[in-house]
Amino acid sequence: MLEKTVPVLGVGGFRKLAYTEWGQAGQGRRTLICVHGLTRTGRDFDLLAEALSQNWRVICPDIAGRGKSDWLADASLYDFPLYLSDMAALIARLDVDEVDWLGTSMGGLIGLFLAAQPHTPIRRLVLNDVGPKLAGQALARIASYVGYRPLFPDIDAAEAHFRQVHAPFGALTDAQWRHLAKTSLRSVPGGFEFHYDPKIAQRFAETAPGDVDLWPFWMAVSCPVLAIRGASSDLLDSETLKAMVDSKPGLCTPLEIPGCGHAPALMNETDIGAIRDWLSRT
Numbered sequence: 001m002l003e004k005t006v007p008v009l010g011v012g013g014f015r016k017l018a019y020t021e022w023g024q025a026g027q028g029r030r031t032l033i034c035v036h037g038l039t040r041t042g043r044d045f046d047l048l049a050e051a052l053s054q055n056w057r058v059i060c061p062d063i064a065g066r067g068k069s070d071w072l073a074d075a076s077l078y079d080f081p082l083y084l085s086d087m088a089a090l091i092a093r094l095d096v097d098e099v100d101w102l103g104t105s106m107g108g109l110i111g112l113f114l115a116a117q118p119h120t121p122i123r124r125l126v127l128n129d130v131g132p133k134l135a136g137q138a139l140a141r142i143a144s145y146v147g148y149r150p151l152f153p154d155i156d157a158a159e160a161h162f163r164q165v166h167a168p169f170g171a172l173t174d175a176q177w178r179h180l181a182k183t184s185l186r187s188v189p190g191g192f193e194f195h196y197d198p199k200i201a202q203r204f205a206e207t208a209p210g211d212v213d214l215w216p217f218w219m220a221v222s223c224p225v226l227a228i229r230g231a232s233s234d235l236l237d238s239e240t241l242k243a244m245v246d247s248k249p250g251l252c253t254p255l256e257i258p259g260c261g262h263a264p265a266l267m268n269e270t271d272i273g274a275i276r277d278w279l280s281r282t
Contacts, residue, residue, distance in 0.1 A: 001020050001021070001022055001046070001049070001050070002020065002021045002022075003018065003019075003020055003068070004018070004019055004020070004021055005017060005018050005019070005068075006019070006089060006090055006093045008085070008086045008089045008090075009089075010072075010077070010082060010085065010086075011074065011077060012072075012073055012074075015064065015069070015070040015072075016068075016069060016070045017061060017062070017064065017069050017070075017086055017089070017090060018042075018061070018062045018067055018068035018069045019042060019059055019060060019061035019062065019090065020042055020043070020046075020049070020059075020060045021057070021058070021059055021060075022049040022050060022052075022053035022057070022058040022059075022060070023049075023052075023053030023054070023055075023056055023057045023058055024057060025057050025094075025095075029055065029056055029057050030055075030056055030057070030098075030099075030100055030123070030279075031056065031057045031058075031059060031094055031096045031098075031099045031100070032052060032056040032057070032058045032059070032099065032100045032101070032102060032279065033058075033059045033060075033061070033087070033090070033091070033099050033100070033101050033102070033111075034048065034049060034058060034059070034060045034102045034103070034107070035060075035061060035063065035087075035101070035102070035103040035104070035106075035107025035108075035110055035111065036060075036062075036063065036066070036104055036106070036107050037104045037105035037106050037107060037263060038105060038106045038142065038146065038200070038204065039066065039146055039194065039196045039200065040066065040104070040184070041062050041066050041067035041068075041183055041184065041195060041196075042060030042061050042062050042067060043060070043067065043179075043183035043184075044060075044104070044180065044183070044265070045058070045060045045102075045266070046060075046179065046183075047176070047179075047267045047272070048102075048266050048267070048272050048275070051269075051272050051276070052272070052275075052276060052279075055276075055280075056100070056279070057094075059090070059094060061086075061087070061090055063083055063086070063106070063107070063110075064077075064078065064082060064083065064086060065078055065196055065197035065199070065200050066195065066196045066197075066200075067183075067195055067196075071197040071199070072197065072199070075199035075200075075202045075203045076203065078197075078199065078200050078203040078204075079203065079207070080109065080110065080113055083106075083110050084110060084113055084114060087110060087114065088114075091121055096121075097121065098121045098122070098123040099121055099122060099123065100122070100123055100124045100125075100126075100279055101114070101115070101122045101124070101125050101126065102126040102128065102275065103125075103126070103127060103128060103130070104128040104129065104130075104263050104266070105128065105129060105130050105235070105262065105263050106130075107128075108126075108127040108128055108129070108130035109130055109214070111125050111126075111127065112125070112127065112130075112132075112214065112217055112218065112221065113217055115221045115222075115223055115225075116217040116218075116220035116221050117220075120223070122223055123223060124223055124224050124225075124226070124278075124279060124281075125221065125223055125224070125225045125226070126225075126226045126228065126275060126278070126279070127225060127226070127227050127228065128228045128263055128264060128266060129228060129229055129230050129233050129235060129236050129260075129262050129263035129264060130235060130236055130263070131214075131218070131227065131236045131240050131241065131244055132213070132214040132215045132217065132218035132240070132244065133211065133212070133213060133214070133215070133236075133237075133240045134211065134212035134214070134235060135211060135234060135235055135236075135237060136210035136211040136212075137234060138233075138234040138235035138262060139210075139212070139235075141234065142204070142235075143201075143204055143205050145165055146200065146201040146204055146205075147198075147201035147202075147205065149193065149194060149198055149201075150193075151188070151190055151191045151192070151193055152185070152191050152192045152193070153190075153191045153192075154191065154192070155178075155181055155182060155185070155192065158181045158184070158185055158192055159177055159178060159180075159181035162177060162180055162181050162184065163177055166180070167261075168230060168232070168233075168260060168261025168262050168263070169260065169263070169264065169265040170230070170257070170259050170260040170264055170265050170267075170268075171259055172265055172267060176265070176267050180265075183195075218244065218247070219247065221248075222251075223251075224251055224252075224253070224281070225244075225248065225251060225252045225253070226253050226255060226275070226278045226279075227241055227244050227245070227252055227253065227254050227255065228255045228256075228257060228264060228266075229241050229254070229255070229256050229257070230256075230257055230260030230261045230262055230263055230264045231256050231257060231258045231259065231260060231261075232260065232261045233260070233261050233262045233263070234261060234262055235262040235263070236262070238256075241254055241256070242254075253278060255274055255278075257271060
C-alpha cells in the first residue's frame with residue numbers, strides 16, 4: 001500500500017486529495033477505484049484492496065473533508081459537483097482510459113453520477129447498498145448520528161461506539177472492528193475524534209429532507225452494474241433492487257448479503273470473492 005496525494009482545484013485554490021494505491025499499474029491490469037460512504041475513509045477498503053491487488057491496481061481515495069484529504073472552508077461545497085470534479089482529476093492523474101468503480105453509499109452515488117455521463121470512463125460499476133431511490137427514513141437515521149462528535153479518551157472507547165453505530169456493517173472480526181476504529185480517528189489534545197470535517201454533518205442535514213429520486217441518472221447508465229444490498233438495509237429496499245434489475249435486464253446483477261443492513265463492510269472472503277468474480281467478467 002502506498003499513500004499518495006493529488007492536487008485538485010476548486011473554490012479557494014488548490015486542495016490535497018489523499019488516496020491509497022494497491023498493486024501495480026500497467027502489465028494489462030485494470031484500475032479499480034473504491035469510494036467510501038458519507039463519513040468513512042478509503043481505508044475501509046484495505047482488506048478488499050489487498051485481496052484484489054493481485055489482479056487490479058486498486059485506488060482508494062479519501063473524499064474531500066475525510067481522512068487525510070483537506071477540509072473545505074465552505075460547508076455548502078460538500079456536495080456531489082465537487083466530488084465528481086475531484087474524481088475526474090484523480091482519474092486523470094491515474095493516466096488510464098477507463099476504470100472499474102466500487103462505491104459504498106455516497107461513494108456509490110458518485111459512481112452512479114459519473115457512469116451516467118456521456119463518454120464516461122467507468123467500465124463496470126459496483127453499487128454497495130445504494131440505488132436510484134434513497135429512503136428518507138434512512139437518510140434521517142444517518143443524519144442523527146453524523147452530527148454526533150464526541151471526544152474519545154482512547155481507541156477502546158471509540159471502537160465500542162463504532163460497534164454499536166455501525167452494527168449494520170455485518171459480523172466483523174475483532175481485528176476488523178479495531179481497524180475501522182483506528183482508521184476513522186485522528187489524535188487531538190485530550191483524546192481522539194472522528195476523522196471528518198464536522199461541517200459535513202451540517203451540509204448533510206440541509207440536503208436530506210425525504211425520499212430522493214435518482215431514476216433519471218440510473219436509466220442513463222449503460223455499463224454493467226453489480227447491485228449489492230444488505231439484506232436488512234433501510235436505504236436500499238428490496239423493491240428498488242428488483243426494479244433496478246428489471247429496468248436493465250442482463251446488465252444489472254443483484255447480490256444480497258445476509259446479516260447486514262446499511263451497508264455491508266465487504267471485508268469477508270465470500271463478499272470479496274463475489275466482487276472479484278463479477279469484475280473479472282469480460
